[in-house]
Structure formats: C-alpha cells, structure tokens
Amino acid sequence: MRNLEPASDVTIYELSSPLFTDYASKQRLIKLPKGTAMTAPDGKLPEFPEGTILAKTFYYDRPDAPQGKHIIETRLLIKDEGNWNAATYRWNELKQEAHLLKDGARVNASYRSSNGVEKTVGYLIPTEAECSSCHRTNSRIVPLGPELRNLNIGVSKRGRIVNQINYFIDIGILNPVDNQALGVLPNWADNRFTIDERARAYMHVNCSHCHNSGGWADDFTSLDLTYDTPFDETRIGSRKKRIAERIMLTGDGKMPRLGTTVLHTEGIQLIRDYIEGL
Ligand code: HEC
Ligand code: HEC
Incomplete structure (x- = not known):
C-alpha cells in the first residue's frame, strides 16, 4: 500500500487537464465490480455501475523519504444505491495506513518549484462538507474528472503508449465507443493548443x-x-x-x-x- 501499487483489479487513470491542488502530485484509481463496465453516451461523464470506487491520493515527491513520497490523503467516491458517498483518509506518519478524517486538517509539506527552489506549504485536507461544495450538481454528489474527453489521451501502459479510452475498452471496464468521436479536453499546459x-x-x-x-x-x-x-x-x-x-x-x-x-x-x-x- 505505501508504495501506492494498486491491486490487479484496480486501474490507474490520467487526465488531460487536472485540478491544481497546491502543487501536490496525485494518483487516480478506478475500480469497478467484477464483470461490470462503464457506458458512455458522449465525451462527458460515463454511466458508472453500482459499487464503483474512484480514489485519488495526494502526495509530494520527497527523494529523502523512504518511498520517495510524502503521502497525505486518499479521497474516495463510492457509488451505492445510485448515490455517491465521499470521504477522505489521512495517512499516518509511517505512511503505512490511512484513517477516516471528517473535519479536515492542515499538513506541513514541501515541494520543489519548476525552477528547483524548495517551497513549503500548509496543505489543507478538506472537510467532509467541502467535498460536496465542489462535487455537486444541485444537491447530488457527482464525480468530476473522468469525463471521457478528459481521458481521451495517450498513456503509458505495459511499457507502451496507448489511447486510454481504447485501453479501458480492451481491459473490459468501458463498453465500446469510438474514441475519435468523443473529442478531447485540451491539456492546459500543452502549447499545441491555442x-x-x-x-x-x-x-x-x-x-x-x-x-x-x-x-x-x-x-x-x-x-x-x-x-x-x-x-x-x-x-x-x-x-x-x-x-x-x-x-x-x-x-x-x-x-x-x-x-x-x-x-x-x-x-x-x-x-x-x-x-x-x-
Ligand atoms: C469551490 C467553489 C468555487 C470554485 C472552484 C471557484 N469559484 Fe468563483 N465563486 C464561487 C462562489 C460561491 C462565488 C460567489 C461568491 C463570491 O463572489 O465570492 C464565486 C464568484 C466568482 C467571481 C465573481 C463573479 C461575479 O459575477 O462577480 C469570479 C470572477 C470567480 N468566482 C472566478 C472564478 C475562477 C476564475 C475560478 C477558477 C480559477 C473560480 N472562480 C473557482 C465559488 C467558486
Ligand atoms: C476545490 C474543489 C474540490 C474539493 C473541495 C474536493 N474535490 Fe474531489 N475533485 C475535484 C475535481 C475538480 C476533481 C477532478 C479533477 C482531478 O482529479 O484532478 C476531483 C476528483 C476527485 C476524485 C476522483 C474522481 C473524480 O470525481 O474525478 C475523488 C475520489 C474525489 N475528488 C474525492 C473528493 C473528496 C472525498 C473530497 C472531500 C474530502 C473532495 N474530493 C474535495 C474538486 C474538489
């Protein structure tokens, strides 16, 4: 767990344009119940099967730490009876285990800026109420990142670059869809876009x-x-x-x-x- 190596039925995914959170790095995971798949009517959010788990772990790279990472929190969205439940888990000092945290916390962390300068940050773990301030449409909690157009990019899997949508279809977690027709949400950092x-x-x-x-x-x-x-x-x-x-x-x-x-x-x-x- 502390090396952030997912189990075999859990898939890492990447976004074309991600959310900025105080320069933290993030690992994003999706796990569907065995034998189920997402369906996609368009390039926006797919339909997720009951029991889907989406997870996002926030960490800062720290070459001097045992795993090379200062892992801070893992946020979860779990779909149960049609509703998404949101919760975050704070990692302990040894980075071996994480515990449910409802009231938020401030964690001192450091990162290297793009010009190599070491910066410190009082990273804020959100409260449970804050999850739904961002993750909501009217009064329902919704996932935000895995819109298919934001996933429609090349990613490295098994040592080669493949289209992430086609990869999801290949491993059976997404029902067939024409990735060319989905469009792409531009990567905001990529100068090839306007x-x-x-x-x-x-x-x-x-x-x-x-x-x-x-x-x-x-x-x-x-x-x-x-x-x-x-x-x-x-x-x-x-x-x-x-x-x-x-x-x-x-x-x-x-x-x-x-x-x-x-x-x-x-x-x-x-x-x-x-x-x-x-
Ligand atoms: C977590 C929720 C949230 C996020 C994320 C957010 N905003 Fe807001 N924003 C609000 C709320 C609530 C208001 C209205 C109250 C206020 O003005 O503070 C608002 C108001 C504004 C206003 C004033 C609008 C007006 O009509 O006068 C601007 C401009 C704005 N936001 C820009 C942005 C931009 C740009 C971003 C992204 C970089 C952003 N906001 C992200 C919640 C948010
Ligand atoms: C400032 C707004 C904001 C707050 C607060 C927030 N999130 Fe998110 N979250 C996002 C955005 C935007 C994404 C998608 C982009 C990304 O992953 O970089 C996301 C992604 C996620 C994901 C991955 C699946 C998805 O929806 O994309 C999970 C799981 C998650 N958040 C859980 C939580 C939980 C649990 C909390 C409360 C402890 C929380 N979030 C608080 C904005 C927020």
Whole structure:
C-alpha cells in the first residue's frame, strides 16, 4: 500500500487537464465490480455501475523519504444505491495506513518549484462538507474528472503508449465507443493548443465544478466556466476584470474558493494572457 501499487483489479487513470491542488502530485484509481463496465453516451461523464470506487491520493515527491513520497490523503467516491458517498483518509506518519478524517486538517509539506527552489506549504485536507461544495450538481454528489474527453489521451501502459479510452475498452471496464468521436479536453499546459482552448480547459477543471448550472456559485453569479458553454453565454467577457483580480488573491475572495492555499503561477499567467487577448 505505501508504495501506492494498486491491486490487479484496480486501474490507474490520467487526465488531460487536472485540478491544481497546491502543487501536490496525485494518483487516480478506478475500480469497478467484477464483470461490470462503464457506458458512455458522449465525451462527458460515463454511466458508472453500482459499487464503483474512484480514489485519488495526494502526495509530494520527497527523494529523502523512504518511498520517495510524502503521502497525505486518499479521497474516495463510492457509488451505492445510485448515490455517491465521499470521504477522505489521512495517512499516518509511517505512511503505512490511512484513517477516516471528517473535519479536515492542515499538513506541513514541501515541494520543489519548476525552477528547483524548495517551497513549503500548509496543505489543507478538506472537510467532509467541502467535498460536496465542489462535487455537486444541485444537491447530488457527482464525480468530476473522468469525463471521457478528459481521458481521451495517450498513456503509458505495459511499457507502451496507448489511447486510454481504447485501453479501458480492451481491459473490459468501458463498453465500446469510438474514441475519435468523443473529442478531447485540451491539456492546459500543452502549447499545441491555442491560448483560448488552454484557458477554457483550465477553467473547466479548476472553476466550472462551482461555476456551472447546479454548482455552488450558481446561486450567486451567472459566470459559467464550463468548457463547452459558448463564449457569449459564459459571461467571461463582462467579468474579465473580476476574474483577473480574484485569481490573484489568497485570502478573502480568493478563486478558486476552495482547494488551494498558494497561487498557481502558471495557471494564473495563462488566464491573464487569455483575458488580455479577448
Ligand atoms: C476545490 C474543489 C474540490 C474539493 C473541495 C474536493 N474535490 Fe474531489 N475533485 C475535484 C475535481 C475538480 C476533481 C477532478 C479533477 C482531478 O482529479 O484532478 C476531483 C476528483 C476527485 C476524485 C476522483 C474522481 C473524480 O470525481 O474525478 C475523488 C475520489 C474525489 N475528488 C474525492 C473528493 C473528496 C472525498 C473530497 C472531500 C474530502 C473532495 N474530493 C474535495 C474538486 C474538489
Ligand atoms: C469551490 C467553489 C468555487 C470554485 C472552484 C471557484 N469559484 Fe468563483 N465563486 C464561487 C462562489 C460561491 C462565488 C460567489 C461568491 C463570491 O463572489 O465570492 C464565486 C464568484 C466568482 C467571481 C465573481 C463573479 C461575479 O459575477 O462577480 C469570479 C470572477 C470567480 N468566482 C472566478 C472564478 C475562477 C476564475 C475560478 C477558477 C480559477 C473560480 N472562480 C473557482 C465559488 C467558486
């Protein structure tokens, strides 16, 4: 467990554009009950069978630690009787076991920035109530990352690069679907996409879970940051200044409202470039 090696019936998955969480690394896993598969009507969230488990473990690489990692928490979503249950487990000091944590916690951690400088962070494990602030559509808890278009990328499996959608179909966890027809959510860090595509993809993953119809922010503002909302309906145009201001804050009024304590320099630069070009 402490080497984060999943059991044989558990599949690691990767996202084209992931959520930023204070520069933590993440391992994402999916486990379906034996003999079941996901079905996909389009490039968005698939239908998950009863008993599906989605897990995400947050850690910082630490070459001096025994496993090379400072593992902090493992978050779970488990589908039971049609509803998703959310919980997080905090790893103990020896990184051998993790325990249910409902009230959140602050954990001191460190990471290396892109220019090699060691930085410290007071990483925040969310409370149980905070899970549903982000993971909700109206009053129901929903998964956010594994939209098929966000999974439609090349990944390394058994030593070669394969399309992740086709890999899921091959191992029987996804019912056959034409991966060419699903579209791809751009990788926000990939310069081969335009600034517009990258910024919209970044905001889709980092903002739209609150800023969409049925999300938390929907009660307060009509700003909709979902990738496929046509530009004129997003209200980005009339909120340019506010967006640019609020992504620079770390205290009151900060955006994203939850899930970060430090600024994401690279993401902020991208949004600012995008807004300047509008
Ligand atoms: C700041 C918003 C936010 C909070 C708070 C949050 N999540 Fe998430 N979570 C996300 C986003 C966005 C993704 C998908 C992107 C990714 O995996 O990088 C995600 C992914 C996950 C996944 C992988 C499956 C999926 O839905 O993509 C699990 C499991 C999960 N979260 C559980 C939890 C639990 C349990 C809590 C509370 C302890 C929690 N999350 C709190 C935003 C949040
Ligand atoms: C965890 C939920 C959550 C996330 C994630 C989030 N927001 Fe918000 N946002 C809110 C809420 C709630 C409000 C309304 C209350 C307020 O203004 O603080 C809001 C308000 C705003 C406003 C003011 C809107 C207006 O009409 O004046 C802007 C701009 C904004 N958010 C931008 C962003 C951006 C950009 C991101 C992603 C980088 C983001 N938000 C991520 C919850 C969130």
